Amino acid sequence: MRLTLSVIKADVGSIGGHTKPSSRMMATVDREVGKAIANGLLIDGFVCHTGDDIAIIMTHTWGEGDVEVHQFAWKTFLAATSIAKTSGLYGAGQDLLVDAPSGNVRGAGPAVAELSFDHSLSSPRPAESFMVFAADKCGPGAYNLPLYLAFADPMYCAGLMLPPMIKGFRFHVIDMDHTAGDSVIELDAPADSYHIAALLRDNERFGIDRIVSRTHNEVVAAVSAQRLHSIAGKYTGKDDPVAIVRNQGIFPAPEEIVSPFAKAHFVGGDARGSHVMPLMPVPLNTAVTGMYCLPIVSCTGFSIDKDGRFSESFTDFFDNPAWDEVRRLAQRKAIEMRSQGWSGAAMLPYSELEYGGFRDTVSSLLERFQVREERRPEAAE
Ligand code: 13P
Ligand code: 13P
Ligand code: MG
Ligand code: MG
Numbered sequence: 001m002r003l004t005l006s007v008i009k010a011d012v013g014s015i016g017g018h019t020k021p022s023s024r025m026m027a028t029v030d031r032e033v034g035k036a037i038a039n040g041l042l043i044d045g046f047v048c049h050t051g052d053d054i055a056i057i058m059t060h061t062w063g064e065g066d067v068e069v070h071q072f073a074w075k076t077f078l079a080a081t082s083i084a085k086t087s088g089l090y091g092a093g094q095d096l097l098v099d100a101p102s103g104n105v106r107g108a109g110p111a112v113a114e115l116s117f118d119h120s121l122s123s124p125r126p127a128e129s130f131m132v133f134a135a136d137k138c139g140p141g142a143y144n145l146p147l148y149l150a151f152a153d154p155m156y157c158a159g160l161m162l163p164p165m166i167k168g169f170r171f172h173v174i175d176m177d178h179t180a181g182d183s184v185i186e187l188d189a190p191a192d193s194y195h196i197a198a199l200l201r202d203n204e205r206f207g208i209d210r211i212v213s214r215t216h217n218e219v220v221a222a223v224s225a226q227r228l229h230s231i232a233g234k235y236t237g238k239d240d241p242v243a244i245v246r247n248q249g250i251f252p253a254p255e256e257i258v259s260p261f262a263k264a265h266f267v268g269g270d271a272r273g274s275h276v277m278p279l280m281p282v283p284l285n286t287a288v289t290g291m292y293c294l295p296i297v298s299c300t301g302f303s304i305d306k307d308g309r310f311s312e313s314f315t316d317f318f319d320n321p322a323w324d325e326v327r328r329l330a331q332r333k334a335i336e337m338r339s340q341g342w343s344g345a346a347m348l349p350y351s352e353l354e355y356g357g358f359r360d361t362v363s364s365l366l367e368r369f370q371v372r373e374e375r376r377p378e379a380a381e
């Protein structure tokens, strides 16, 4: 069967400020997913949250960008929004940026990552397992560095030296500034790895869209690389990307995929979506409650049976004492960075400040600037 994995995530309201969705919102999304499985739209589904963003992880056979699947997710987020409104929660419906998308919801606010493959549990995939990354308070290129290291650097993924991976992976890199349709370049690692790095270093403009095995021509990773402010014309929240990454066998093992997250690398996001702060790996269903408003990422793992159903349980990759050490590192890096407050590298450049109000403040001051007559070059002549 041709199986599609779809992950659609949105921030549609949160309790006590921008911390987490309410239990009633989560229960509603769970119930809707249950109905969609019962009526045959979905084969399986799983609901979790990262900070105040609700992710729906789905398997089905309708392909990527399917209108029914996307409309289902949209309507489900609307149902959660109406609970958020009734309960007076913060940011109800925040990521639903258009009134009613007629087709698929890509470009309408929610983060979407999807990939499809022939699912027969035979060579080269006698078992199918994958993981889902979901981030909150964080910019669109948050996965650029970790995925580059996992798929293009044997210092992080020794598996790249094995026969199924030694030819490397093809990176589809998207220019997120391009708003009239997706503008993508395909570059092969390792041959083009410096070119890939030259693009991916700019987390706010270029993002990994997907990664494909050069040996097996199988898609291994898909990322929701889109900028909300390119969609809405103004920022309404950070982009908070999701990613699907298949693992094991012809692909890197889970530990090779998660190890780059041990860096707690600096990304755009954090408080008011306008700072540069470390990405903290957290267990599923973690609320954003620490000081600052650290960018966070969760990682869930699943196996899929022959019918496309998830294993009876899931793996919560960052729910392990090993990651406590990284969380402490992230917190230490955060304290260091925020000790310089608003100065220079601690905050995002002017064009990337999420809260347009910061720009309004500066604009109103720019109007009051005056050239000093005695300092005019002409005046000196
Ligand atoms: P297991 O022996 O648990 O299968 O682990 C093998 C392995 O290759 C880990 O990367
Ligand atoms: P959310 O995208 O989770 O709403 O966070 C935005 C923000 O401004 C954090 O300060
Ligand atoms: Mg929010
Ligand atoms: Mg959020």
Ligand code: MG
Residues within 6 Å of the ligand: 011, 137, 237, 238, 239, 240
């Ligand atoms: Mg957001």
Ligand code: MG
Residues within 6 Å of the ligand: none
């Ligand atoms: Mg084992």
